[in-house]
Amino acid sequence: MAQDSGPGSGGSAGAVPPAQEAARLLALEQAGLSSAPDEGMDRFARLAAGIADVPVALVCVAGAEHLSFPGLAGLGAPWSKLRKTGLCAEVVSAGRLVVPDARTDPRTRDEAVIDELSVAGYAGLPLVDDDGVVLGSLCAIDHRPHEWPDHVVDALTDLAEACAAEIRLRIVTRRVEEARGETAALLARSDLVRRASEVLADTTGVDQVRHQVGELITGDLQASFAGISLEQERTPWDATEGRWPDGTVQDLAVDPVVTPWPTGRAAREKRTVTVHGAEAVRVGYGAEAADRWERLGFASMVCVPLTGTRRVIGALAVAWRRAHEPDLGELAVLTATAAYAARALERALFIDERIDVARQLQDAMLTELPQVEGLELAGLYRPAAARDRVGGDWYDAYGLLPAEGASGGPTLAATIGDITGHDIRAATLMGQARSMLRQADHDHPGLGPAAAVEALHHSTTTLDLGLTGTLVHAHLTPRTHGGWELLWTNAGHPPPLLAVPGTPCRLLTGHDMMLYPGLDEGWHEHRQPLPPGSTLLLYTDGLVERRGEDIEAGVERLGAFLTEGADLPLERLTGELTHRMAGEEPGDDVALLALRVPLDAPAPPDPAGGNPVDPRGPAA
Structure with a gap:
C-alpha cells in the first residue's frame, strides 16, 4: 500500500524557489488556469474520483496568494464558486502526499479544510511543468479513512501526468500563438507564411502535417521535393517522406542517425544546412550519400531543423532538381514554415500520446470477465x-x-x-x-x-x-x-x-x-x-x-x-x-x-450450496 511519500517522490524537490516564481505564475496564466471553473480540469477530477472510487477529487493550482481549484468533482457550492483553500499546499511543497487519514497525520491534521470538507483519506499527486516545478496537484479525497493500493496510486500518478501534459499543451499552444503573431508580423509580405500558419494550425496528425508542408513548399517555392524527418523517443528517426509536385510520394528511406545525410546534420547541429551538387555531398557525407543523391536526381537541398518547445524534433528537407541558391527571403520563409510545422507536429504527437493514455484507462475499465x-x-x-x-x-x-x-x-x-x-x-x-x-x-x-x-x-x-x-x-x-x-x-x-x-x-x-x-x-x-x-x-x-x-x-x-x-x-x-x-x-x-x-453444461449446483460465480471477483 502507498501510505506516505516525501519530497522528491512526486517529481519536485520542494517549494518553488523565488527566482522561478514569476516564470511559474506566467505558466499558469498562459495555461488559463485560475479559480474560474475549467471544463477540461473538471473532467480530470471526475476521472480521478472514478479511478480511486472516492466521492471528491480536485485539480488544484498554486497562485500568487492562494490555491485555486479549476477542476472539481463531488463538491457543490460554495466550494465550486469560491475554489480557494490550503490543503494541497503540502503537495506543492513536498512533491506528493498519500495518507490514509489526514485527520491524524501530523502534516495535515491542523488544516481547517479537514473539517470544512470532511477530509479523511487523501491522495495528492503533483502537476509538474517542463522544468520540474510543481504547478499544483491532482487530489483524491475520501470522507472516511482510505487505504490506497499501489495500483490505484500508480493510476492516479499516470492521470496526474496526463493532466500536467494537458496544462503543458495549453502553455505550448499559447506560446505558439504568441510566436506565430511575432513571426507573421515580420514576414507579413509572404503569402506562403500566412497560409502555412493557417493550414498547419488545423492539422491533427503527423501525416497531415507532412502533406500540407509538401503542398505549400513544392507549390510556392517551385521545389521538386519537400519532406520531414522526425526524431522521436520510441523510434530514433522516422524515415524522411516527401512529395513530388505531381503528388506522388517519395520516400528517401534514410536513417539520418546511422546514414550521413543533410537532414541528420541539420537536426544534430541545430542549424540550417545547404548542399549543392553530388560532389559536395560526396565530400561532406560520403560516397553512399552521393550515390543516393544522384539516384534521386537532386541538384540543391536546404535542410532546416524543426525546433520544438523543448528540443529539436527533426528536420525539414527541401530539394530542387536544378541548381538553386535560395535567397534570404526563401530561407526566412522556410525557417518560419519549419517553426509552424514543428509546433503542429508537437501537437500531433501529443494528441497521439494523450489518446493512447485515454485508451489505456478505458481498457482498464473493461475488466476480465x-x-x-x-x-x-x-x-x-x-x-x-x-x-x-x-x-x-x-x-x-x-x-x-x-x-x-x-x-x-x-x-x-x-x-x-x-x-x-x-x-x-x-x-x-x-x-x-x-x-x-x-x-x-x-x-x-x-x-x-x-x-x-x-x-x-x-x-x-x-x-x-x-x-x-x-x-x-x-x-x-x-x-x-x-x-x-x-x-x-x-x-x-x-x-x-x-x-x-x-x-x-x-x-x-x-x-x-x-x-x-x-x-x-x-x-x-x-x-x-x-x-x-x-x-x-x-x-x-x-x-x-x-x-x-x-x-x-x-x-x-x-x-x-x-x-x-x-x-x-x-x-x-x-x-x-x-x-x-x-x-x-x-x-x-x-x-x-x-x-x-x-x-x-453440467447440472447446476444445489441452490443451497452457494453461487457458481464468485461475487467478489473480478474486482470492479
Whole structure:
C-alpha cells in the first residue's frame, strides 16, 4: 500500500524557489488556469474520483496568494464558486502526499479544510511543468479513512501526468500563438507564411502535417521535393517522406542517425544546412550519400531543423532538381514554415500520446470477465477509427450474492451500455456509470436489474453528472432442470438477440426510456429461459447502424450472422460479427457481450450450496 511519500517522490524537490516564481505564475496564466471553473480540469477530477472510487477529487493550482481549484468533482457550492483553500499546499511543497487519514497525520491534521470538507483519506499527486516545478496537484479525497493500493496510486500518478501534459499543451499552444503573431508580423509580405500558419494550425496528425508542408513548399517555392524527418523517443528517426509536385510520394528511406545525410546534420547541429551538387555531398557525407543523391536526381537541398518547445524534433528537407541558391527571403520563409510545422507536429504527437493514455484507462475499465460454471462469456470493444479512439460504450459481467436468507437467486449480472459521446468525457462518465451500477446491484441483493438501473439513474441525477445513454442490464440464474433464466431490463438500448438451436434467431423486445436527466418513468423487467445450446448477444448500436439504412435492417442482418456462427467459439464469434458488420475501421464505437449455455453444461449446483460465480471477483 502507498501510505506516505516525501519530497522528491512526486517529481519536485520542494517549494518553488523565488527566482522561478514569476516564470511559474506566467505558466499558469498562459495555461488559463485560475479559480474560474475549467471544463477540461473538471473532467480530470471526475476521472480521478472514478479511478480511486472516492466521492471528491480536485485539480488544484498554486497562485500568487492562494490555491485555486479549476477542476472539481463531488463538491457543490460554495466550494465550486469560491475554489480557494490550503490543503494541497503540502503537495506543492513536498512533491506528493498519500495518507490514509489526514485527520491524524501530523502534516495535515491542523488544516481547517479537514473539517470544512470532511477530509479523511487523501491522495495528492503533483502537476509538474517542463522544468520540474510543481504547478499544483491532482487530489483524491475520501470522507472516511482510505487505504490506497499501489495500483490505484500508480493510476492516479499516470492521470496526474496526463493532466500536467494537458496544462503543458495549453502553455505550448499559447506560446505558439504568441510566436506565430511575432513571426507573421515580420514576414507579413509572404503569402506562403500566412497560409502555412493557417493550414498547419488545423492539422491533427503527423501525416497531415507532412502533406500540407509538401503542398505549400513544392507549390510556392517551385521545389521538386519537400519532406520531414522526425526524431522521436520510441523510434530514433522516422524515415524522411516527401512529395513530388505531381503528388506522388517519395520516400528517401534514410536513417539520418546511422546514414550521413543533410537532414541528420541539420537536426544534430541545430542549424540550417545547404548542399549543392553530388560532389559536395560526396565530400561532406560520403560516397553512399552521393550515390543516393544522384539516384534521386537532386541538384540543391536546404535542410532546416524543426525546433520544438523543448528540443529539436527533426528536420525539414527541401530539394530542387536544378541548381538553386535560395535567397534570404526563401530561407526566412522556410525557417518560419519549419517553426509552424514543428509546433503542429508537437501537437500531433501529443494528441497521439494523450489518446493512447485515454485508451489505456478505458481498457482498464473493461475488466476480465468472470469464470462461470455452466456458462461461457466473451466480450469485445472496438473504438471508432475516425475519432479519439475512446468513448462511452462498455460491457460488464460480475457475480452477485443472493438476498439474505434466500436460496439460490441471481448469480451473475451482465450489462451492455452506451453513454452518449465519443471523447474522454464519455469514457469518464462510462466508468462512473459502470461502477455505480455494480454498487447498486451489491447494495440491493435480491432485487432485480430494474432496481439497479433505477438506483443508477437516481444517483447520476442527484449528482448532476449530465449522463445520458442507453443500456441493457440483466441478472442470470441457473435453472433446476438445466440452462439459465434471464431477467433483464432495457433502457432505450438495441434489443438483445437470442440464438437457440433449431429455432430462428429471436429479438428480446420490450424496452423503456433511455437514461436522461429529468426523465424518471421507471423500468420494467422481462424473463426469458436460456436452454442448453443457446447464445445470447448484447451489443451497442455501432454494430448495426449504417448511414442510409434503418437500424432494424442492421439488427436483422446481425441476427442472420449470429445464427450462422452460433457454433463458433465465442471469442471467434464476437470477432467475426464485428468484422462482418462494422469492418476493420468502424465508424462508431462497438461493444459486444456474448453468453452461451453449452449443450454439455453440467447440472447446476444445489441452490443451497452457494453461487457458481464468485461475487467478489473480478474486482470492479
